[in-house]
Each structure stands twice: as structure tokens, then as C-alpha cells.
Amino acid sequence: MNRNTHFDKTIKRTLIGFILLFIFLDFFPIFKNPDFRYTGSNPENFVWNIGAPYTLFIFDQKVSPYIFLSPLSYFIVFFQALFIVFLKPILKLYFYQIIPLLMNNLFYRKLASELTEIELTESGFSINKPFGRNSKSFNWNEITNIQFSENKKGVIILNYDKEIILKDNNIGWYEFIQNVPQKFTEFDFSYAGDFMNSLKPCGVCGIVAVNEDKCIVCETIAWNSQMTENKVEYLKSKQSEFYSETVKDGFKIKKTAEPEHGFKADENWILYI
Ligand SMILES: [Zn+2]
16 A cells, blocks of 8 residues: 555544544533523533533423523534544645655655665756655756765765755765766765775675675675685575565566676676575
8 A cells, every 4th residue: 555545544534533523522411410501491400411521502301492502512513613624634734745854854864865866867967855855957067066075975066056965875876976077176086986996796686886894785794704604605595685575576586696876796696596
């Protein structure tokens, strides 16, 4: 079920819930002295006070016309109707605007960053953000400067006066840093080249993406001789972990690794599962 259908169902259930609650409260009967005065009312007599916590009307079988409305009943029913009418747009705003905004900016900042995709285009690049945000395209001509952040985990781009930061966990970041045009002289091309050349092949996913001890693509720790499992056993178990979703979805795993997002593939890679 997609998220929007789920939200629509929740909104519908909440509305029905409130309508039922109001009906229940409006007709809740208590047998006691009358809560308000009416022509012929007697504070000593017990009558049916209908409605809680505020009595909307009284049923008095001894006094004609038997049903007596509280002066405030119109106001209360009107308020309930108003509440139901406005609840739907408020809930819609909450689920469709506020929650996605919070997801983007607060709770899922890391996830949002990991799902952001940088794509190279014919004359520039585009940034596609998740959670229904629009994608933005830039031409290299609109960019005044590109340089690495201090810790080299991001790239700071100047679009005239506006700063755009691309992080190394954005999809396509490593492809981007290899395709920055030569005219951006502040950009550290030799660092980008050295970094890509320093990567080692990953035995699990077959991509040349192991930096220090961890693969950037599949996030597996590379095997080393200090591990108790032998290399093939280790790769086999990590491969079944990494490909479990693919297998569950009924897709076949390719026997040869293919280059992706600016990374080379290892021609000698072996699939053990
Ligand atoms: Zn890997």
C-alpha cells in the first residue's frame, strides 16, 4: 500500500471516529435533577439529561412537550459540525505537507541525503531530492565555483551567490567529482583522481569501491586475514545478505559486476551464491 492511500485511510478513520464520538456524547443519558431550567422544570424531580459532558437536551415525561433543548445546544452542535468540516483539511495539511517536511528536514535528514540523486546532464547536472521534492537542473555556465569541503566529504558549489552542498552519500557523488569541468580551478582534481584510484575491488558486490576497509556501494567491511571465517565463506555469507532483497523480489543476480555511478567494476569478481 502506498503512503498516500495509507494517509487517506487514516484521515477517513479519524473523521469517522470523531463523528461517532460526538454522536455518543450528544446522546449520552444521565438520570438525575435537570441540568437547566425550562418551563415546568422541577429541580427536585429526576429527568433524563441527554448529552455529556454538557447536557444538550432534557427528556421530561411529566411535562409537555417532553423534550427541552438547552440554550447552548445549537452552539455546541454547530461547533461539532465545524470541527468535522475543518478536521479533514487540517489532517490533509498535516499528513501531506507537515510530515513530509519533517521527514525531509528533521527525522530523516540522513535518509533524505542518501536518497538524493545527482545526475550528470548534457551541459550540467541535476539534483533529485526524495519525498516529492522537485528536481533542480543546473548548467555549468550558471556555476561560479566548485570545491571540496574541508573534510572532503562534500562538494560546495556556488550558483551565483547561492551555495549548494552535495554530500558524499548522495547517489552519484563519486561520478560527479570525476566529471567536474576543468575550468573550475578551485576544484582539487588531483584529490578526486587519487581518491578514485585508491579504491580497491569489493568481493561482495564486485564494484571497485572499497575505501580504507569499507565498500562505499554495499557498505560491507572488506575481508581481512584477521577474520575467523575464511575468505570464501565470508564473501558467501555477505553476498547472500546483500542480495537477499533482490532474491526475495524474484530478480536474478548478474554473474558479472557492472560499473555504476562512476565506479568501475571488478572483472575478476566471483558470485558465490
Ligand atoms: Zn561492495
